Amino acid sequence: MIEASTLLVILLLAHVLLDFWVSSYWTIETSASRKRKVVFHLVTxxxxxxxxxxxxxxxxxxxxxxxxxxLTVATAKLLTLIQTPTSFKSPIWALLARQTVLIACLVTIWLLSESNAAHIQGYLAELITTANITIGLAYVLMLRPASALIGTILNPWIKEIDTVGSLTNAGTLIGYLERILILTFVLLEQWEAVGFLLTAKSILRFNEIQNAKVRSISEYVLLGTLLSFTLSIGTGLLVAYITK
Structure with missing residues (x-):
């Protein structure tokens, strides 16, 4: 009999292989006939x-x-195949919902198989600590609250910037990822990685600014970058100090 932790990893590995690798060879088009869809669902x-x-x-x-x-996992998979494509307009939310349901199902099976459900309160007590909650709060703050603060500071100059040709919400997503990475590097005390990230972004932005040949864009980008880095580093240092 294998160890409990190994069983959980095996279940998750099987899920990843089936859902992202093997299933790519038996996908079905949304325009397929009802009969083909029924066969596809039964085979899955x-x-x-x-x-x-x-x-x-x-x-x-x-x-x-x-x-x-x-039977439980197969039923959960079948339900996600039937429900998620029609329940969510965004494919991102459909993907997240599908994976949340399946992973929660696997974790539940693992808990029941190991009779660990009775000890889950103890596990949560170990997990829910002041330090962990503080770190979680910091990551949450790096998303929308940080974007709102930076957007408010930069708002007086937004009208002077030409956003034609930009991808919808790309800047917001870049900001999210940037601040999360910086916060992670600061908490891990990986200052070299912070410097590398700043250098890499500066090079990419330099090429963009050179093509634009507009001073206002360069100043706006520089302000946004410095605000994002300052906020992330400051939050990381504060969290590291609190959780010591």
Whole structure:
């Protein structure tokens, strides 16, 4: 019998392989006929049922629990196939919802198979500490609150900037990723990585600014970058000080 932590990793690995690798070879078009969709869903259900039932049998030698676990995962997969494409307008939210349901299902099966459900309160008590909550709060602040603050500071100059040709919401997403990376590097005390990120962004922005040949854009970009870095580094240092 394999260790409990190993079983969880195996279940997650099987999910990733099936959902992102193997399933890419049996995808079906949205315009396919109803009959083909039914066959596709049944085949997917069967594959998930067989794979996860076998994994549980081989790892826990409990046939009664194994087939129930396989049936649960297969049913969850079937429901996500049917519901998520129509329940969410954004493909990103559909993907996140599908993965959340499937991973939660696997974790639940793992907890039940290991009889760890009774100890989950103890696990949460170890996880929910002042330090962890503070770090989580810092990451949340680096998303929309930080964007709102930076946007408010830069608002007086936004009318002078030509945004024609820019990707929709690309700047917002870049800012999210940038601040999350910087905060992570600061908390890990990887200052070289912070410097590398600043250098890489400066090079990319330099080429953009050179093509634009507009001084106002260069100043706006520089202000935004410095505000983003200052806010992320300051938050990281404050969190590191609090959690010591």
């Amino acid at each position: 259900f069967g594959v998930y049922f067989v794979v996860f039932s076998l994994l549980m049998i081989l790892s826990r030698e409990n046939g009664a629990f194994a087939w129930k676990a396989g």
